[in-house]
Amino acid sequence: MIRKAILMKELKNYYGNGLNYDYINFSDYFRSLSGEGKRQSLVSERKFEEIKTQIGARLSELIAEYTGYESTSVMKETANDIFVSLLYCLDMALFGFSSHEEALEYLIDNDVSAVYEKGQRVIKQCVFECISLLVKVKNSRINYPDRRYNGLFEGEILNYLKKYDSKYFAHGTKRVFSYNSVNGCGGYRGILHLKRYLENLLFENDFVNSFGEETVQSVCYGYCENNGIEYNDMGINIYSLVLMNRVFAEMAGKDGVEVLKEDAARVSKLLKKLPEPQQRKIIIESGEKVSDAPYLQKSLIKLAGHAVNAINNNDLNRIIYIGELR
């Protein structure tokens, strides 16, 4: 394998044709990689046709299985779902390689059936990882009675996992959960999307829990009270609330998450004197002092925008809890 990769690189250097990464698309990996391989003559015309024929054969088998061998035809929409699911499975088999060249090499050396079987194994492994992550997220659950947040653990995620169809609808993605993590799932689809979502939740739970149960509850209850909303229907991500409280406390020169009225007034007054990009920069820099975790840094970029708007509209109550912790 390594020898072949070296050979491929040598050929690339000799002929000047290597993979152009511009044409390789993460959300359509197998197709874009094989297409680019063909364009650069790393995959021969004959091999490419062979791949297509093998995909056709695999698709036929899957359609037959799908109908329970009781039908020789399906609606185009159904066939398309099965086809996309098959491609997703091939993507999953190829994601494990450290470079596009290695992935392409594997594709050339193996027939589609073998790649597909590997993809199925990877998907199954990913499902197990999601179950394990779900247990971890559940164990680190934030002790606050928000309806949407708790709904996640009362069946929402588990139901998705139970219904997840790795064979005929592996690419199926639950894009919207009743409670969203602050950071998105980076364009992932299918089971990878859920995995990323659970990883996000796990980070958020751990961060929030690091401030202690009573403190977090105090921030959440106080926030609902200040905004006149039901305790169990916050409509805001708990992590974002706690994080922004921590960032504003940091800007006020305090530890913890408590932001008193005078702290908020002082920070707002100072920030308002600055242009928006500067305000944003200060908020992000203060956040960087809180933690250097990449997830948190990414959250800050998103949340800083909301914070700037809230400050300039005298609406800071909307994003943080201002008041004494009980």
Next chain:
Amino acid sequence: MYFKNKKKNSLISINQMQVSDPAALKNALIELNSMTREYGLFLTVKQVNRLAEAVQRALRESDRIEIGAGIMPVLAEEFSTSVFVNRENYAQLLEELVFIFFHVKTAVCDRISDRELVRILRDYYENKALGSVEIMRERDIDLLIKYIETENGYGMSRDGDTYDSESYTDERT
């Protein structure tokens, strides 16, 4: 791995996938000749080619994808024993039937197996349409669909018309 952008690439699409097998279909129909010959039925190579094209047209019309040799050999085998089928109308009947088959199958959202649908079509053709595929296609196709959808048993009425196969018997047997 490094991903730079999200440009689309569609060198491999479902429309390019060869899931049906026209050669297998043609072979199956030609092979059937040896069996149907005893009923005086025979398909020429020209007719076989025409039927293979008809299948593709019917699939396009009903927005379906077929695998392997498909349904045509099954239809041919089933209908070749019908009393209403003869040398003259055999090929034309199969051509019409394949359109009806895919239309009904799509209309009922695939809630019926191939075998069961072929059985119902044969039953209807013999006992209700009395050998007129035009009646099936032009007049009674909705009745057939409704019957399959509701699974209401034989005897559904539409404008005073009923589909009741119990009162008919298969004369060929």
